[in-house]
Amino acid sequence: MPQNYNDRLADYVDVKERIRLFYEAHPEGSIVTDRVEIWQDDGVPRVVVKALAYRSPGDEHPGVGWSWMVLPGSTPYTKGSEIENTETSAWGRAIGSLGIGIDKSVASRDEVDAKAGEADREPERDAQTDGLIGHVEKGKSPVDMESRQTPDGTAWGFKLVDGRRGFQALAVGPLADALAVSGLKVGDQVTVWGHIEMIPWRKGDKDMPPYARLIIARVSTPDFVLPASDVAPGQETAFDLTDEALK
16 A cells, blocks of 8 residues: 555655764764856746755765745745755755765655645656656757767667656667657657766856756657557656656
């Protein structure tokens, strides 16, 4: 029987507990908010917070945590306190990056609860069994629907869009070759299975929060399924859109 929302939250450690565990392990440590910025992504404003967890005053490699939240907040508990909630989540992720309080998940209970109402948090379908549904758009390289050669073989991809959500979807190797000549076009409805890779990037001299890229294992449209197989849709490796996929 599927867990209800409150049951699922029981699997997560809250930030207060992570902070306690952090200072218990590192009495001379400190947790600081390094950056607070407002970004626009596809016309949607978001508050973005970066936090650092120093284990000692001279720690040269502190734990790093990023978090973001759509403005305005999407629940009664986050609307009007978006920065505070995002900061709390970033602190929890900074501590979690040091391996503290992550027995169940890198995400904290506070983060999951705060983002429970956001459209960008989870797909409407169960990605583990049904795949991720959206339509095809032409994105920026390497998801511009153009073939290119990489050390791992041909790469070909597109932007998978569902409402306000948009993800890079990239195939590599024989599947990329097949998709490139499949006739897939902008506006086509697709279901995609695969796995998530987090891609780091920089803007000028700033390290930016990593973004999620979907590495395609299988694509289904009303006209074709690639790669063709006798495995029923939903039995393939589905996208894991949990903790690291949507920060």
